Amino acid sequence: MTADVETDDRDLELVPARRLLDPEPIARFELAPGDRILVAEGDRVSVGMGLAERQREPRVDDGPPVAGAAEVDHPALRAGDWWPGDGHEAGGPLRRRHPRSPAGELLHPEDGRWRIATGSHVDVLEAPAAGTVLEAIPGRGLTIRLAGSALAGTSAAGIPTRGRLERAIGETGLRGALDVGRAGAILVVDGRIDSEAIIRARATGVRGVIAASLAGKDLRDLQASEARQRASLQPLAPFAVLVLDGTARRPLAGPVADLLGALEGREVAIVVDPPLVVFNPPNPAIPPPGRDRVRVMGGDLVGREGRWLRGAGLRRFPAGVLLEAATIALDDGEVATVALADLERFV
Numbered sequence: 001m002t003a004d005v006e007t008d009d010r011d012l013e014l015v016p017a018r019r020l021l022d023p024e025p026i027a028r029f030e031l032a033p034g035d036r037i038l039v040a041e042g043d044r045v046s047v048g049m050g051l052a053e054r055q056r057e058p059r060v061d062d063g064p065p066v067a068g069a070a071e072v073d074h075p076a077l078r079a080g081d082w083w084p085g086d087g088h089e090a091g092g093p094l095r096r097r098h099p100r101s102p103a104g105e106l107l108h109p110e111d112g113r114w115r116i117a118t119g120s121h122v123d124v125l126e127a128p129a130a131g132t133v134l135e136a137i138p139g140r141g142l143t144i145r146l147a148g149s150a151l152a153g154t155s156a157a158g159i160p161t162r163g164r165l166e167r168a169i170g171e172t173g174l175r176g177a178l179d180v181g182r183a184g185a186i187l188v189v190d191g192r193i194d195s196e197a198i199i200r201a202r203a204t205g206v207r208g209v210i211a212a213s214l215a216g217k218d219l220r221d222l223q224a225s226e227a228r229q230r231a232s233l234q235p236l237a238p239f240a241v242l243v244l245d246g247t248a249r250r251p252l253a254g255p256v257a258d259l260l261g262a263l264e265g266r267e268v269a270i271v272v273d274p275p276l277v278v279f280n281p282p283n284p285a286i287p288p289p290g291r292d293r294v295r296v297m298g299g300d301l302v303g304r305e306g307r308w309l310r311g312a313g314l315r316r317f318p319a320g321v322l323l324e325a326a327t328i329a330l331d332d333g334e335v336a337t338v339a340l341a342d343l344e345r346f347v
Helices: 002-012 069-073 092-096 195-203 216-231 254-262
Strands: 026-030 050-055 059-065 104-110 113-118 122-126 131-137 141-146 149-152 155-158 161-168 185-189 208-211 240-243 267-271 276-279 293-296 305-317 321-330 335-339 343-346
Touching (some): 002 305, 059 104, 155 216, 155 267, 216 240, 293 321
Parallel strands (some): 161 185, 208 240
Antiparallel strands (some): 131 141, 155 240, 293 343, 321 335
16 A cells, blocks of 8 residues: 555656745846946845836947046946936036937947947836845846745736736636726736737736736737837836736636635736746735646646546557556546646646
8 A cells, every 4th residue: 555655656746846836036127238227236126116227219329438538537437337428518508408428328439439328218117026136237137036925927028017916707808807997907817818908908007917828929919019119109007918828728727716816906016037926925825735636738628627546557548649647536526537748736
């Protein structure tokens, strides 16, 4: 009997494990040359604090001279430094002239002058969650260790955002949940969803959408819409979409649905890189998933969940494929044999 239990445990370990909670996750915020970093390594940031100013339409312009007066005022100029600009000429009508060189990020010297990345329109990147700055590299990005815990997804698009979590569960999906009363919310959708509904949600003031799945075409359409918004030079409210299970249509996993249900009404954040739902306090009052709890990720039983019974050894599946399998008891009482490759479990 002990040998059978050990064999079943060893077979269960072959099922891919998915981590439900990630404590103190690390988030990255990509920046480009010309974006101005407003924090430094080691700084503690709070929710809504400005992290950087992003240039909407960056351009390369002439900066200060490499030698001469600039060396006297700023003797340690180097690539990546922020150049504040020369200011205006003093006195008379010259006060209304443009600066001799605009503010921007130093790139490289050329013909005795620095080349700088600059622009006229900026968006402020705000911290979606509290944390500590681990790294701040001009022209590349910020790395921040966030306070609290996170639920990981498979992909995300948009701008890191924050809002109160609300559920939009049902066959009508996102379209049936849209009204102005949802403004400022992050919606969890377990029904039908497409790029058109997501764009409408953004227009009504929704701050984000969490979906079980989203087709690759709809994700590309959403990214193209974000690019058009930036090109319009209109102020952009933070908005992001996070996908939990990729492109294949599946319902929300039971442990994930329980976690998001416990967080309903609380403030949560969506981070794009990596795709995360971040929340605080870190431990909502939900029971952890059982060790033998498994979920079917492919095949005819996709999306169904149940309890691991035992390993079933090699079994023949459609198309004559031989695969390692397991016997599981589904929640509706049915007992099924499923390939190990089509299962996942939460830890």
